[in-house]
Amino acid sequence: MKSTILYHRVFLLLLCIVTAGFFAILWPFLGAVFWGVALAVLFAPLHQRLLARMPRKPTLAALATLGICLLIVILPLVLIGASLVREAALIYENLSTGEINVGAYFQQIMSALPGWATRALDGLGLASVIDIQDKLSNVAVQASKVVATQAVGIGQNTLGFLVSFAVMLYLLFFLLRDGAELVRRIRQALPLEPAHKAALASKFTTVVRATIKGNLAVAMAQGALGGLIFWLLDIQGPVLWAVVMAFLSLLPAVGAGLIWGPVALYFFATGDVVKGSILAAYGVLVIGLVDNVLRPVLVGKDTKMPDYIVLISTLGGMALFGLTGFVVGPLIAALFIAVWDLFSQDIKSGSDHTPPAR
Structure with missing residues (x-):
């Protein structure tokens, strides 16, 4: 019996070592x-x-x-x-x-x-x-x-x-x-219950698809709309600012407004009220509307995460993993919520089946 336990522990140690080595090999890519x-x-x-x-x-x-x-x-x-x-x-x-x-x-x-x-x-x-x-x-x-x-x-x-x-x-x-x-x-x-495997696999697939499709759709829409208005208002580098706005739009709530907002304020401050008014109205009613309408439908609805969790996880993911973090961050947050939900359900199920004390 002791020999079997020893073999089992040695095998688990070997499994951990080769797994760590494999991930170390994959790390550069x-x-x-x-x-x-x-x-x-x-x-x-x-x-x-x-x-x-x-x-x-x-x-x-x-x-x-x-x-x-x-x-x-x-x-x-x-x-x-x-x-x-x-x-x-x-x-x-x-x-x-x-x-x-x-x-x-x-x-x-x-x-x-x-x-x-x-x-x-x-x-x-x-x-x-x-x-x-x-x-x-x-x-x-x-x-x-x-x-x-x-x-x-x-x-x-x-x-x-x-x-x-x-x-x-x-x-x-x-x-x-x-x-x-x-x-x-x-x-x-995976040494998990079949129901847990199915739930986690479904959550992984759903979050990856929703995050990539939703965020990229919002980013492309806001970037294209922002670049268009910058080009129409004859602001230098419309493609550059379009890409910057698309990148910033990956951050919920703040997004592209970090670019068009200061430019609109500059127009107002320098007396160009017409351009400032056009850019401000366009930013709020068109660019902002894309974020407020598309993101909840394409991202929040499928991931079932509140906006503040999406924002924090996106910022944290991008801080740790760079651009890839806009997917990795919400994915880890969604799996975190899913695992704790499964755990709480198991605890509740176990307590419901516990026989009353005599």
Whole structure:
């Protein structure tokens, strides 16, 4: 009996060691692996439809699904990324040469402020306009420099990016083709109750699909609408600001307003009331409406999480995992809630079946 227990413990230790080693090997390609899994979950329904039309050709169905994924997701992202790099480099060059003078813009705003606002700034120790101009100029230059540096870094690290991209596509193909069998084996290996496995698998699939489809739909809609109004109002770098607004729209409640709001205030402060009014009304009634209408329908309804949990988990996920965190954060939060719900149900079920004390 003691020998059996010892063998069992040694085997569990070995299992933990090889599992940790396997994850250590995957760590450099963690992002590629995650997005391969996420895209496989997202495109699984489409793959099932194609597979139903060609039941004896699973490889061809997987290749067709992969081609559609490349066409409607990856190719547009590559084109937008190329435009973003060009506009970021152009804005950085204009800031460096002084063609765009953030300090001058701030001077215009300060000159347009009423007396009480100027006195309030004096009370906050912001009386020196020159110092504030220098600080804002430095911040703007540094921020644009970071964007340009990241863009150059991506270009210099092309080999690593291409390898990760190839790993993602390779993994996505096999997950589409053999994913059902892999999921079955994983569910068999998990030491959980069948009902718990089914509930957690359903929650994982639902949250990944809802988060990616919902957040990306909201991001693309808000980014496109924001870029359109910036282009119509002749604001420099509409594609860049559209991408920034799309990125910020991943954050519920705040989102794209962090970009169009200050620009509208600048127009008001500098006397351009028409542009300021158009941008403010458009931001609230059009861009904001997209977030208020689409996000609850596409994300909150399926994940069954309140907005504040989605916001906190998204911020925390992005702080830990970068851009991937906008999916990982809500996913972990949803699984956390689901596991505790299952645990509480088990406790309640156990207490309901406990015989009364005599």
